[in-house]
Amino acid sequence: MRVFTVVAAVFAVVAFVFAVFSGFIWYSAASSSESSYAATRDDALRSGQVGITNFLTLDYKKVDEDLQRWLNSSTGDLRAEIDKDKDSRKKQLVDAKSVTTSKVLDAAITELDDRAGNASMIAVVESTVTPAEGQKVTKINRYLTKLTRTEDGWKLSQLGPLRAGV
DSSP: OOHHHHHHHHHHHHHHHHHHHHHHHHHHHHSSSHHHHHHHHHHHHHHHHHHHHHHEEEEEGGGHHHHHHHTTTBBHHHHHHHTTTTTHHHHHHHHHTTTEEEEEEEEEEEETTTTTTEEEEEEEEEEEEEEEOOEEEEEEEEEEEEEEEEEEEEEEEEEEEOOOTT
C-alpha cells in the first residue's frame, strides 16, 4: 500500500508541474506581440472583405442605402470623393437599372503597419450583374485595397482593380 501512495504522489506532482508549465506556455503565446499582430491582421482582413463587398454590391432601387454603405465603409480621400460625387453617382446607378451582388472569394493582407494603422489587401471578387432587362453576367475580378484604421475600425481608403502581372 505504501508503494502505491508514493507512486500516486509522484504522478500527482508530475501532473501538477506539467499543468503549470502548459499554462505558462499558453499564456506566453496568447499574450505575445505575434498574437496581437495576428489579431490586428485578421481584423483588417475581415473589415476589408466587408468593405469591398459593400462597395461592389449595388441595387438601383436602393441607391441611397448603397451610397450610405459606401460612405460608412470608407475614409480619407476615397470617402471624400464619394461624398463629393454622390449625386452624379446616384444618377448613374439609377440610370443603369441593374442589381450587382458581389462576394469575396479570397483575400489576403499583403502589408500591415500596425503602428501607423495602414494595411494593403488583395482580393478576388465574384460579381453578378443583373440588368432590369437581359441576361445576368458573372465576372471574377481582382482588387487592390488600402485600409486605414479609424476610431470606428478599419475602413477602405483606396479601392481599385488589380491588373494582371502585378
